[in-house]
Amino acid sequence: MVGTEQNTVSEPGVGGRSPGRVRRGPSTSDLARWSVSLGSVAAVLLIWELYGRAQETSLFFVPFSGVVAALWELGQTAEFWDAARQTMIPFVWGWVLSLVVGIGLGLLIGTYPMIEALTKPYVTFLNALPVSTLVPVAVILLGIGYSSRILIVFLFGVIEVTLNTAAGVRYVDRDLIEMGRAFNAPRWRLFRRVVLPAASPGIMAGVRIGTGRAVVGMVVVEILLVAVGMGRLILRYRGRFQSAELYAVVLALILFGILLQVVARQVERRVSRWKSEVEGNT
């Protein structure tokens, strides 16, 4: 969770400079770090490939190339895209809802102690509980239609968004707020021009983590209870021991999750740029 660091701007050090963070280990260039990451992935895929080819049967374990080929094949079928659409519609609804409600609720909780007290039991409850356990409850309450899946995706995502947003607001530099008050700022303008931008790193961290959780929720609900969309494909291929196709669907979901993470991280980096610059980069 972000926002726990002191805002170094307010530190009355000589020259007002942030006192430079201690780096762990020698500094490495972006290129070097990218090379190591890519090399690591390449090595794992190679091992996967070799191990897969060494198998006598492709019933349980398929080489990476086989999975890619199966995904390519699947991509040509209408059934795959139909399943993707069925998965996507409730996901997008639940996800967007979790962001809207999470940010809104988080802002309220971070701002008003009474609202925090009011909501704390439920937030704690949801945070302590594996949300998967609510899948049967949601299905009993709402059936197996879109609404129950939207609810589950929403519940998976909303907690992280709420908690991180609330933390972001709570850890806004008190000095900034006092400064705004000293300039006789009306509440709303103070919120809009000081609290919101100061809390944005926390909010964006919540969006990023919540998005990841929502993707998990999307898959869990389909596999655990409602066999539709991509989840139904997974269950079917598992039942038929079509391992290549099974892995291909999983790979597609992973790629989708990564795509969302990358987008979320880019947005986060853009919005929170000031913070990393103030703290002397990471």
Added chain:
Amino acid sequence: MIEIKEIGRTFNTRDGGTFEALKDVTFSVKDKEFFSIIGPSGCGKTTLLKMAAGLTRPTTGSILIDGEAITGPGDDRAMVFQSFVLLPWADVLTNVGFGLEMRGMSRRESREAARPFLDRVGLTRFAEHYPHELSGGMQQRVGLARALAVAPDILLMDEPFGALDAQTRQLMQEDLMRLWDSEQKTVIFVTHSMDEAAYLSDRVLVMNTHPGTVREILDVPLPRPRDESVRRSSVFSELTSHMWHELRGMMGDPTAPAPE
């Protein structure tokens, strides 16, 4: 005129007792006067300034500006902070225009209106820089320009140069002196530097600590406009040594004569 009337402030301590930070503080500051408050750490001088800013309320007593009791922050006052307190995500021009934006100007209008104030503190070239790219002295110039931009009658300055190195500090004092000579605002200036208080002020309030009370109010009979040379005058050195004599008695220095 600002009238501070019988101000008292008590805080509740953790162990359930009370701590008296300020007691029966009464003084007044004239229009266009440069008035400094000096005292040891913990004497409540910053608390006093925040009360004048309307950020915190006294437990007893009241503060009147031109006869009217203040109930909160107002457009007639602006504050300069020891730690600068600039918006780290906004560039210099937006920071200088912040007060104007809070008063209803659009972002664009406030940035435009901020330009002359940036010129006045000598940061014209840095309009598009971000606070963390500036030195401490430059950051505080932004803080000062931000306060001047809202055209306050009263400037409240809370140890504004306390976080700067000695050389920067002296430069800032001279610049502030020049600005004040041309702007003529009422200034309440909290400091713990005796040199600073003597160099800048018309009058200096020396505070006692535990609880904070008025010890004495000193006149600074130095001619204006002042420049560096006043620091070498005998009046200046008499003043600062008098302040030091008063203050060291409160600092727990065993070699000091006991305060009467």
